[in-house]
Structures are given as C-alpha cells and as structure tokens.
Amino acid sequence: MIYTRIVGSGSFLPSTVVSNNDLAKDLLCRGIHTSDDWIVQRTGIKQRYVADVDVNTSHMAVESARMALIDSGIDASDIDLIIVATSTPDCVFPSTACVVQSKLNASRAAAFDLQAACSGFIYSLSTAESFICSGKAKNVLVIGAEKFSRILDWNDRSTCVLFGDGAGAFVLTASYDCGILSSCISSDGSISDILSVSGHFDRGNVNGCPFVRMDGQSVFKNAVYVLEESARAVCDKACVDINSINWFIPHQANIRIIKMLSRRLGISNDKFVITVDKHANTSAASIPLAFNVAKLDGRIKNGDLVLIQGVGGGFTWGSLLVRI
Ligand SMILES: CC(C)(COP(=O)(O)OP(=O)(O)OC[C@H]1O[C@@H](n2cnc3c(N)ncnc32)[C@H](O)[C@@H]1OP(=O)(O)O)[C@@H](O)C(=O)NCCC(=O)NCCS
Known part of the structure; x- marks a missing residue:
C-alpha cells in the first residue's frame, strides 16, 4: 500500500x-x-x-x-x-x-x-x-x-x-510506512453567497465587488456543522477512534468555531492547535502555518495522528487524517 x-x-x-x-x-x-x-x-x-x-x-x-x-x-x-x-x-x-x-x-x-x-x-x-x-x-x-x-x-x-x-x-x-490515512472534500455551491469576492475582469473593467463580503453568522453555523460531520467521516473511513487522535488542526478562522467544534466532538481544547490569535485567518495558508508552529515547538512528533480540517468560501470544506 x-x-x-x-x-x-x-x-x-x-x-x-x-x-x-x-x-x-x-x-x-x-x-x-x-x-x-x-x-x-x-x-x-x-x-x-x-x-x-x-x-x-x-x-x-x-x-x-x-x-x-x-x-x-x-x-x-x-x-x-x-x-x-x-x-x-x-x-x-x-x-x-x-x-x-x-x-x-x-x-x-x-x-x-x-x-x-x-x-x-x-x-x-x-x-x-x-x-x-x-x-x-x-x-x-x-x-x-x-x-x-x-x-x-x-x-x-x-x-x-x-x-x-x-x-x-x-x-x-x-x-510504504505511513502518511494520509483518509481524506474527504465536499462543497455546497448553493450557499456560495454567504462568503464571496464576486469581482471579475470584464473588457478592462472590474465588475462586481473586489472585496470579501460575508454573512458572518451563516458562515459560523455552517462551519461548525460541516467540520464536525467531516471529522467523524474521515475517522469512520479510516476506522480510527476519534479519541486516539493526538492533534486537531482545524482552519484558523475563529476561536469560537474551534471551541464549539471541540465541545461537539467531545475532545479537549488542549488537543487543538490554535494560531488564530497570532495569525488571524490566513485562508488557504492557515493550516500549514498552524502545523508548522506545532511541529517546531515539539508538539507534533513522528508517529502522531493528526486531523487537519478546512472550511470556507464556495461553500467548501474537507478533512484529512494523517499519521506523521
Ligand atoms: C464575523 C463575526 C465575528 C461577527 O460576530 P457576530 O457575533 O456574528 O456579530 P454580528 O455580525 O451579529 O454583529 C454584532 C454587532 O457588532 C458590530 N460589529 C461588526 N464588526 C465589528 C467590529 N469589528 N468591531 C465592533 N463592532 C463590530 C455589528 O455592526 C453589529 O452591531 P449592531 O448590533 O449595532 O448591528 C462572526 O459572525 C464570525 O466569526 N463568523 C464566522 C466568520 C468566519 O469564520 N469567516 C471565515 C470563514 S473561512
């Protein structure tokens, strides 16, 4: 394999x-x-x-x-x-x-x-x-x-x-030893308007809005729901007990989303890598930035089981379970 x-x-x-x-x-x-x-x-x-x-x-x-x-x-x-x-x-x-x-x-x-x-x-x-x-x-x-x-x-x-x-x-x-055990990616384009940058070039003009627009409360609710669901899905797919995961690295958008996720999954906050306080939301960069902080400070070690999760515009989301 x-x-x-x-x-x-x-x-x-x-x-x-x-x-x-x-x-x-x-x-x-x-x-x-x-x-x-x-x-x-x-x-x-x-x-x-x-x-x-x-x-x-x-x-x-x-x-x-x-x-x-x-x-x-x-x-x-x-x-x-x-x-x-x-x-x-x-x-x-x-x-x-x-x-x-x-x-x-x-x-x-x-x-x-x-x-x-x-x-x-x-x-x-x-x-x-x-x-x-x-x-x-x-x-x-x-x-x-x-x-x-x-x-x-x-x-x-x-x-x-x-x-x-x-x-x-x-x-x-x-x-041949270890690595990604399971992954899933999903999307729901029917709610794309809750988070978007609609601007685009058209014959030399920018049409639509060139800035981020967001319905914060809808994004919040949907994010918590899909992160919980996809965390459970990747664990089921890999036949892994969620309690055996060493580190959780969710997308770093909001500490309240992360805390609600940890409560819903029944996992202690201590197992979550948090960098949103220092980096804010860096979109596609947030996960590798957080991973690298936890690797460099010695939390993530070889052999650890890590759950990585993203969520954002599209609406899109996904999770990945990896043995380091
Ligand atoms: C954006 C977010 C922090 C807003 O928090 P909220 O509790 O939903 O706040 P609301 O949008 O209801 O606004 C509450 C009040 O704060 C005000 N407000 C908004 N931004 C503010 C700011 N930066 N400073 C001070 N007040 C602010 C609003 O105008 C509103 O005032 P009002 O009650 O007088 O109308 C929250 O919805 C959120 O985190 N959503 C998810 C966002 C996210 O993670 N996006 C990226 C996903 S990839």
Missing part, C-alpha cells in the same frame, strides 16, 4: 505585525469604530501579519517552500508537481504555481493553482494524494499562500479585522 507522507513543512509570515489596537486606531482615522475587546471576544484574534505592497503571494509561497524543501531533504529538481492553494494569485495567469516553479528551479515539476478559498490547502493535499497514490507523481510540493489584505475592504469592520497574510508549505512523498 502506498501512502502520501508529509516529509517536510515550512512557513512564511510578513514582517509587519498589526495588533488589534493598531488596526482600531487606523480605522478610527476613517471614522470606523472597533476595539481590541470586540475582536478578541468575538474571534480570539489579537494580531495579524500584513504584507508590504511589494511582497506578493508568490514571494511568500517561495519562502515557505524553500523552508519545507530543506526540512524534507528533497531537492527542488526532484519535485514532480507543485500545487499552490490561493484565492489571491499574483495575476490571472500565469498561475502562482508556475512563478514558484521558476523561482525554485523545480524544472521537472508540473504546476497549477487550486482555488477552494479557505479549504484550498485540504483540497490540494487531497489532490496531491491522488497523484501520489496513482503513481503519477512521487514528490509533490503543496503550498497555501495568501495576500488577503489585497481583497479586504478596509472600510468594512465586519470583515477587515478577521484576516491576515502568510504562507505555508508541505513536501509530500510516496511512502
């Missing part, structure tokens, strides 16, 4: 940290009121990283990929496929993945972007797994990279306080 194993991980955060107080002061200059208290109580977010104007998504993707490649010991020239999960590509085309391929000199690799909003990293891992298990690729680089600050309406306090920029990467390889 061939498994898809995570053999390296990396991450990148821009140098500018914006605390809730910094953001509140900035918004107040434009007559918009928010506070550290409101943001912390409703979301758990205390700060976010914001990329400078000249730092684009591919730059952050490349930095996180370099770190993951070093961690894996695999050379860029041995990568067969690069998938970049992003909703904020550098441009319409070429894909951000092709820019990354060139900057890494990963000359053998096929490269494409995958857009599934905040579920993009889970969708990409599941896609990489299919390539590896079918024998079409041996080594795959999966990156989640976002410059969400570009698509935020900084006059809309209900969304601009929630997101941040950053990137994270995994190197995956075929293994």
